[in-house]
Amino acid sequence: MTEENKQKNESILKLARERFELVEEVEREQREKALNDLNNLAGEQWPAEILSLRKIENRPSLVINKLPQFARQIKNDQKQNMPSIKVHPTNNKGNIETAKVLQGIARHIEYVSNSNAVYGNAFDSGVDSGKGYFRIVKVYANARSFNQELRLKKIDNAFTVYMDPFSVELDGSDMNWCQIIEKMSPEEFRNAWPKAEFSKMENWTGVGDSDEWITKEFVRVADYYRKEYVDEKLILLDNGEAVFESEIDDYFQKLQLQPGQPVPQPIDARDTQKCVVKWVQHNGHEILDETDWDGDDIPVVPVYGVRYNIDGKIITEGAIRHAIDSQRMYNYMASTEAETIALTPKAPYIIAEGQMEGYESQWANANRATQAFLPYKPTTIAGVPVPAPQRQSYEAATQAITQARALASEDIKATTGIYDASLGAKSNETSGVAIRGRQQQAQTSNFHFADNLGMSIRQAGKILINLIPKVYDTPQAIRILSDENEQEIIEINKMFKRNGKEVRYDLNVGEYDVTVDTGPSYQTKRQEAAQFMMDFAKMIPQQASMISDLILKNMDVPGASDMADRLKKLLPPNLIDDGKGQQEIPPQLKAQMDQSMQMIEQLTAKLKEKTEEADGKVLELESKERIEFKKLENALVLKQLDLQGTAANALFMAELESIKNRLGLVDINAPINYEEEQQEQMQAQPQNQNFNESVPLGNAPQNEQPTGGFSPGQSQEY
Secondary structure, three states, X not given: OOHHHHHHHHHHHHHHHHHHHHHHHHOHHHHHHHHHHHHHHOOOOOOHHHHHHHHHOOOXXXXXXXXXXXXXXXXXXXXXOOOEEEEEEOOOOOOHHHHHHHHHHHHHHHHHOOHHHHHHHHHHHXXXXXXXXXXXXXXXXXXXXXXXXXXEEEOOOHHHEEEOOOOOOOOOXXXXXXXXXXXXXXXXXXXXXXXXXXXXXXXXXXOOOOOOOEOOOOEEEEEEEEEEEEEEEEXXXXXXXXXXXXXXXXXXXXXXXXXXXXXXXEEEEEEEEEEEEEEEEEOOOOEEEEEEEOOOOXXXXXXXXEEEEEOOEEEEEOOOHHHHHHHHHHHHHHHXXXXXXXXXXXOOEEOOOOOOOOOHHHHHOOOOOOOOOOOOOOOEEOOEEOOOOEEOOOOXXXXXXXXXXXXXXXXXXXXXXXXXXXXXXXXXXXXXXXXXXXXXHHHHHOHHHHHHHHHHHHHHHHHHHHHHHHHOOOOEEEEEEOOOOOEEEEEEOOEEEEOOEEEEOOOOOOOEEEEEEOOOOHHHHHHHHHHHHHHHHHHOHHHHHHHHHXXXXXXXXXXXXXXXXXXXXXOOHHHOOOOOOOXXXXXXXXXHHHHHHHHHHHHHHHHHHHHHHHHHHHHHHHHHHHHHHHHHHHHHHHHHHHOOOHHHHHHHHHHHHHHHHHHHHOOOOOOOOHHHHHHHHHHHOOOOOOOOOOOOOOOOOOOOOOOOOOOOOOOXXX
């Protein structure tokens, strides 16, 4: 190693030490409180000096630990509603399909990394002590591959992270440096770095971390990330892309321009600064490894519980910090109650001097052993007999102690914001809506924990989307996962056929952003969907078979997917949508379909011809029908003139109105053969009636319905 490199490494290690000491100083108080939170959750709830004194006095020191159930209520509720990453294009060069591919790759990374455990561990630490962390790392796909993949990795002990204390964003996106202390066995250390020395620097210790740099069991190694800003020139090309001058050659190489295709030309430039993330691995004494990190952000993500900024001082806390005093009071009252009740039958005896002479051993064991009798020596004082020994009894204030313990229990609920309904206790509510409303009160009171996790997962998604094009930068096959965890193998950075179409997913083109879906997990949504579909099927039992495959698909039982596939095959073709796009039709089947279409066209032409002939016959029949209706109308008018009486006249007026209504159905105003109609009317009218004058037809009463009528062509009898 050259002298220049030694000086550079010493400078890096010196800055790393200064930053380590800065964090240790700034966060010491908060780390001590966080460590105390964890100890109380683990059951170490008595102050050391009080516990020691009670042990000397042989007094009970009960620990009835109620804190974990409140912390678990918040944690387990979040595990049922784990946020999921959603990717969206943000400019016209991005597209929805590539966004889905990026999202599918991110979900694949989450799946192989067991993201529920990674996110859950960081969230649990935030709830317990105020802050947790997870990180993103690069690994080789396997021992025989040169392709690297991204993984999420949990940080089990939050005290091993020393992050930039001047970061103010809850997702840590503005941090400028971070160190993570890891442990490994001496054998692993020697295998990884055979020439490196074990460091014994005792100054690299912090609250909640090991007191020594190296112990008999472990060697400590630090991953140190830092941002450096270098001067760069940003070039704007005529295709709308902005590229750093140092990256212009790589950009043109990735464009893969075809012969004759125009080369993008620079149209503008400006000076700027480029952020480069540096990574070194050291043991406090020497640098073991170093490289430039591919992404633009430090791949460490904090998950906060509660975070305050009071006069520039950052305070972090979990869910149970303010319940610790109430828990201690509960333990003290429980111990006092047990002690009081246990000592009640052991009240001391009042004995005159000399009364137990000769019986000392029996009286000494009076409170420890059951004895049939206790002899004593009668004694007199001034000739007056002294009464027999008597136990000095008293009434213990157990009721007041029990009440104080109950109040301490209520204080724990008040300080955590979680009450009996959320813990499963019965309440006065009877409807499901009211019960859920009471249970959701705790979720509302502690929603800030879930919201902070959502922001952290969004930051993790942004880091992944920024890294994926740089890590998965070669043509390769990769698995993607949908929201339903359905798997698909696709090709990236090359042309390939997908669902019968030639497509190319170039992950380096376009800009994309990340949002987070903070609703229930897909598993919970699937169960709700199955229940909703079953209820909906009961409302439409005749059409229930149309959604039977969807109901089974959402059932969480073995074989449900196979049953759904079988039922899907029984559905009509127009209802089947497998999401795979248009399938290629075999040539023989296509020829048969074309022949069938020709036959359908011929039959359609013949049907049209026959329909036109039928329309002519229908017109002829309608003409005759109108003539018959006209005859019927005139006959009824004649009958009206012959009848006398109001009731009879009203009846025929109703019949006449019915006939007129029926005439409206056949469009009486349509043109017909009037000459034929007039001849038939002249033959039908009586000789003594003059029809040159029009006869008013009148209107039937609106509140009366006709009782009968005549059909066209029916004989008329009076």
